[in-house]
Amino acid sequence: MTEKLYCKKVKIMNSKYILYCIVTALIIVGIYQIVAVGRVNYPEYNLKEGQVSEVEIIAPFDFPVLKSPQELAAEKEQVLSQVDKPYEISEEPLFEAISNLDNIYAVLCSIEPTDDWEKIASDLKRAGYSFSPEALEFTLRSSLRDKIYESLRRELGTLYNQGIYESLEEDSILIWQNDNPEKRALSDFLPREKAKEILIDKFPEAKTFVSEFTEQYLKPNLLVNEEKLNELNQSSLQTVQPSEGMVLKNEVIVRKNSRVTEEEVRKLESLQEAYKRQKIRKSPLQEMFLSLGLLMFIFVVIFLANHYYGVQSKEEKIPVADFLPVNLGFIVLVILTVLSNFVLSGSNLIIPFAMIAIAGAILVNFEFGLLYSVCNILVISPFLNWETFTPVIMLLSTIICLLILRRQKVWHEYLMIWLYLLISLLVVIICLGIYKRDSIITIMRSIGYAFISASLSITGILLIVPYYEKKWNRATKQTLLELLDFNHPLLKRLATEAVGTYHHSLVVGNLAEHAAEAIGANPLLARVGSYYHDIGKIINPEIFTENNEDSGEIHSQIEPNESAQLIRNHVTEGIALAKKYKIPQPVIDIIMQHHGDMIIRYFYEKANKEGKELDANAYRYPGPRPQTKEAALVMLADIVESTTKAKEIESETDIAKIIDDTITYLLKEKQFDEAPISMKDLKIVKQSFIPVLESIYRKRLDYPEAQKDE
Structure with a gap:
């Protein structure tokens, strides 16, 4: 089932979102070229003291070894002190x-x-x-x-x-x-x-x-x-030499796999200064290949995030515009990195890196948040001069925070998100600080930066998440809880205009919620979907038996195919009402899928008996078949509740048989083929349905007359 669903979603991807990826990559590389003027024109040596060099660096020409600014200042001060006034x-x-x-x-x-x-x-x-x-x-x-x-x-x-x-x-x-x-x-x-x-x-x-x-x-x-x-x-100052010693052409400056010393770092800095003084620039061909390589690298990373977002989306067809926020996230984080690293020249730990990844996890899912965080760290690494420790702190703390949020299920409790993010940052910073043997002052300063970063991140999440939840019509916990309010306009209309359907929906909600809890689905979404699955029946409530015992007289006066059309219209009319009242898309999906593409069997058989010309599609619900566990549960609960209510229930065995027959029928009709629900899940669902139905529909026991007199 899941393999078919995956193939279907891959097919909906089109080339338009790739254009977003290309434009985003071009913008990011353009920003890099702007802020890196004077850095990309010369060879760069990013080795630091104590780091192990992965390459061997050889002097391309003779150049002097420059003294450090501290040494020059000390020598100048000494020379000036010797001058007679x-x-x-x-x-x-x-x-x-x-x-x-x-x-x-x-x-x-x-x-x-x-x-x-x-x-x-x-x-x-x-x-x-x-x-x-x-x-x-x-x-x-x-x-x-x-x-x-x-x-x-x-x-x-x-x-x-x-x-x-x-x-x-x-x-x-x-x-x-x-x-x-x-x-x-x-x-x-x-x-x-x-x-x-x-x-x-x-x-x-x-x-x-x-x-x-x-x-x-x-x-x-x-x-x-x-x-x-x-x-x-x-x-006197002219007697002070800015350099000491020379590095000769072909002399080894740093050996491969050796630990870089302070003297070697000074030689590398002197070599870069020598390049600038001699105006030895990268050739246009080198610059072109470097820019092209960076562009390809950024594009591949961005494409990976966009493609995963498209594949995992639950929407049947993804609007290309929905890919825009994914790409804007990359650009926003790059701009924040540039502000921190090049404009403010402060610590890169203040960059609110977690903001984009956590927002992505809340709006899409946990797995996307993990991938998005990795892709983001790869995109901003060139702007951090391919530094090691700061990206490790950013990425590791974000992943730890995401794992905690998933375990605690506090995706919309923003104060807790801030607290967990801050704790994650502190743990990583302290561990790396101990490893690097940083001083207490350095670690405390980093903790201060972490506090700023966590605060900026949560502020950004507060701005991003509610906006896109509303724009994308996401079914958040808060939104779903609001839909359970019986004062909601649609539920009030259902309770007054289609009373039978209203009570039927409440029972279906009870069944679906218990089943969802049992198999690890979303119980809140299952209940809300159940309450609204038949909302379209308020348009013509009198044609449905639960609202009108004499509905058969209405259908007896029209053709079977017309009756089928009226019955199946409650799905499309329910979708229209849900969109009008801005019901979240996952709930609309349940309304759309709760009958799948089944044939309206009663009127189909009636037309067959009357010898009418049969077109199965004229008697079939529009579908699609259930795509989620919640939609499958509502479909099953809907049929089981209607069937149970229509029959005399003498024992638990009667209820179990109705459930078994319904599951068998739906499997035969292939209604669960596209839903991620297994036979094991269906067995658990059956056991969760029985006590709920038994408490509602089982016939009361008759007590002896003597007991009644008592």
Whole structure:
């Protein structure tokens, strides 16, 4: 049965979905070319320290071994520390000191003679010069004031000509004057504090004024010549060599099957830099073959996912547009990988890899989720520079999470999905961290990234799954539970317009649900399918016996083929109603398949007895035959319930015989040929039907009269 079903589904595949695969592969390879500019033009060596090389790498030409950035920085720092700073005796501090002295005396000379030191200090402060009143006592005598002015001016020039410095500890310094360097002892110059003492000692009569003046305006004039220092630094840096040693042509850089060392990694990095400096690019033919190879690789992976999706689909004919989300999943994950790896330059562990695979498992099935996760990791590997550990963490944690979800059956409990995904990530990260001997800080950082990844994944699942469940009309647990509500418009119509059919459907639902539980089918889908399988009878309820005991009179007035047409119309009318009310496709499939393609035997035999010209197809249900266990169970429960209700049931044996006869008839009519149900399943179904039917239809025992009186 299953082999025929597989062949049938393979036939519905057509070449249009392959176009999606090609376009998706082209988009992904195009993105790779865009983000990999400057990387794909040169040979790439992706070996890391400690990794075992699978190939032997030989130098194609002579090239220098570059020093690491840390080594270069240390050497430059050492060279710069050895450069003698060039000093010069600047004239600017002397000019500023003399200017300030002239301005102060200009203010003092403009003030009318007074004994009020406070007023003199206040006038100077308004001019921008701050002195204590005590420091201005000497200004009361104009001759002393002028004498100090001339002497102080002269002494400032003498001190500045000798040179004043501050905070120097060297024994000697380099004086660069008029492009002539001269090494001179530091003792040739005056420290600022010493210069202040000299000036103060020379003017005892104005000691406070000179002390406050030098504190504010005596600045060092032995200063670093910044321009010359830059020249000397640049000249010294040129002595630092960016490389050390050479790798000669045909020299073995890395040997096959050997562990790569830090020195060999540096040689490989130096070789790639040498390619860039010499502008040795891959030839156009090489680039074409590389791009073509990547395109073929991506296409094969994408085709595998699309083909499996088409083969396993339960739909009789798959719209080509339904393949679009499968391919969009690849593109979305590639874009997220590019954002993480090339734009944000962060850890690739934050990529919400599990989002696409888990969404695929929820929307399609567990097996598709597994395949989709493997295909996705293969597609994004080029964007991860074919790294090993991050893809292993992504893939293994996703597979573990999918296995837990299948076992726990929590496909729509999103908080639990997030928790299981986070636990899966933590287990894999900690195990690999221990294996790689990562530090605690590194492992904790990876755990933080895992938390972000799991949160992003569940957010994406919350957006993707409900949208496509609604778009694809999926029979989710929540949707099916809503359909069991007796306030649903269709069930309310059935209960009021076709009461007999309504009660019949409830019993069929009870039978099908128990049987589904017994053989491992979906009991919720079986019950919902049973409730809605005869929904089309609300269009003409009076022509069905369970709703109208006099329905025979209606059929006696029309031809048998017309009666058969009216009876079988309840299937097509039920499908139309279900689509109108947006009933999920699996329930519609049960409505469509619950009579299979059986002949409406009563009216067929009636036409035969009346000698009518017989066309079997005119008396046959439209089908198809049941394609799932749930549809097969509803078909069997439907017939068994109707037959049992129409007969007098005296014992369990009567019920068992009805079930056996029904199963035999359906097998003879080949109604189960396309359903994945076995003879073992049918035996279990029989045993689950009997107690339900016995409790409903078995004739009550007659009690003795005496017992009644009691």
